Every structure is written in structure tokens, then in C-alpha cells.
Amino acid sequence: QSALTQPRSVSGSPGQSVTISCTGTSSDVGGYDYVSWYQQHPGKTPKLMIYEVTERPSGVPGRFSGSKSGNTASLTISGLQADDEADYYCCSYAGSYTLVFGGGTKLTVL
Amino acid sequence: QITLKESGPTLVNPTQTLTLTCTVSGFSLGASGVAVGWIRQPPGKALEWLALIYWDDDKGYSPSLRRRLTISKDTSKNQVVLSLTNMDPVDTATYYCAHRGGSGWSHYFDYWGQGALVTVSS
Numbered sequence: 279q280s281a282l283t284q285p286r287s288v289s290g291s292p293g294q295s296v297t298i299s300c301t302g303t304s305s306d307v308g309g310y311d312y313v314s315w316y317q318q319h320p321g322k323t324p325k326l327m328i329y330e331v332t333e334r335p336s337g338v339p340g341r342f343s344g345s346k347s348g349n350t351a352s353l354t355i356s357g358l359q360a361d362d363e364a365d366y367y368c369c370s371y372a373g374s375y376t377l378v379f380g381g382g383t384k385l386t387v388l
Numbered sequence: 389q390i391t392l393k394e395s396g397p398t399l400v401n402p403t404q405t406l407t408l409t410c411t412v413s414g415f416s417l418g419a420s421g422v423a424v425g426w427i428r429q430p431p432g433k434a435l436e437w438l439a440l441i442y443w444d445d446d447k448g449y450s451p452s453l454r455r456r457l458t459i460s461k462d463t464s465k466n467q468v469v470l471s472l473t474n475m476d477p478v479d480t481a482t483y484y485c486a487h488r489g490g491s492g493w494s495h496y497f498d499y500w501g502q503g504a505l506v507t508v509s510s
Binding site for chain 2: 329
């Protein structure tokens with residue numbers, strides 16, 4: 279079970295949109311619609327942003343959206359704001375009561 | 389409201405066993421569908437899922453650490469305990485416990501503890 283693959287970094291200007299990819303296999307991302315995304319600011323606890331591929335917890339802005347195609351899930355952030363600058367992690371159910379996280383992506387708001 | 393709090397040693401010697409306790413409130417560890425997981429994060433590195441325990445005492449472990457991990461719960465004390473044997477400096481990390489949202493195969497962590505930094509050093 280290897281970590282899901284995420285780009286190490288992405289960047290965008292305020293107001294723009296960015297997409298962070300999360301690539302796994304048919305045993306995790308591709309096999310289940312149970313991908314979640316977490317935002318982590320420096321020194322802070324991770325915060326759930328998306329669950330079950332596309333669902334947003336209450337309180338998370340509609341600017342955050344999730345999708346999946348095959349073995350790759352994606353998190354899209356539209357209307358970038360300065361406070362969106364953080365690390366983002368994907369996580370997928372991988373069967374047999376196991377989970378796997380991605381390697382994390384650092385989002386820089388230029 | 390749901391809260392979780394990790395407790396345990398901040399410093400362990402190499403080869404020792406780490407035992408961390410997660411004390412929860414706002415939900416019962418015995419309630420149907422409930423699960424609590426452990427996740428760790430070495431300084432400056434990514435999150436790594438370690439283990440899960442379910443209301444019915446089913447358990448899941450990271451394949452890469454399975455031989456060294458044990459997770460258990462004491463429903464009456466509202467506590468989940470994680471043990472990691474044969475600690476090594478590479479196990480230095482902040483260890484989080486978290487409440488699983490969802491049910492069935494749906495797994496996501498909607499509430500997290502503040503984290504406990506554990507350093508492995510002699």
C-alpha cells in the first residue's frame with residue numbers, strides 16, 4: 279500500500295482557480311467513492327474540507343469542490359483567497375479497514 | 389460537542405514501546421458505526437494513517453506498521469489506546485487521534501485531537 283500521489287506544490291493568484299490531483303490505484307481511489315481532503319495550516323490540526331469525493335462539510339465554503347475520474351481524485355479551489363494557502367492532503371479508503379493518505383500538496387497564493 | 393485529546397510521553401527511548409491514549413467526549417465508543425483512528429505526522433512531512441478501531445472492536449492497521457501496532461479501546465473510560473513497539477528516531481512525529489465520520493465503508497476524519505508530539509531519542 280503506497281501513499282497516494284499528489285503534486286508537491288501548486289500555486290495561483292487571488293481570484294484564480296487551482297486543482298490538486300491525487301492519484302492512487304484501483305485498490306483505493308479507483309475502487310471506492312471514499313476520498314476525503316484535508317487542509318492544514320502551519321502548526322495547526324488538519325481540517326476536513328471534502329468527504330466522499332464531492333461532499334462538503336457544513337462551514338466549508340462552496341469554493342472548494344471535489345471530483346474523481348478513474349484512479350485520480352481532484353480538489354478544486356476557486357476564487358483563491360490568501361487564507362487558502364496551506365498544505366492539502368487527500369485520503370482514500372483502501373479496503374479491509376485500511377486507509378491511505380497522499381503525500382501532501384503545498385498551495386501557495388501568489 | 390465531540391472532542392478528542394491525546395496523552396502520553398513526549399520522549400521515548402529507542403527500542404521502547406510507545407503507548408498513547410486518546411480520551412474522547414461527545415460520543416460513545418460503543419455506539420453503532422463509531423470508529424476512532426490514529427494518524428501521525430513527522431516534522432515537516434506528510435500525514436500517515438496508522439490504525440482504526442470500530443465500535444464492535446474490529447480493527448484496521450497500516451500494512452507497513454502492522455507488526456508493531458496495537459489499538460484497543462475501553463468504552464467505559466471513553467479511551468482509545470495505541471501502542472507502537474520498537475520505537476526508532478524515524479517514529480518521531482505528532483500523533484493525532486480522530487473521529488471517523490461516515491458509516492460502513494465511508495471513512496473520513498471530521499474531528500481531530502490537538503496532537504501529541506513524541507520524540508524518540510536516547
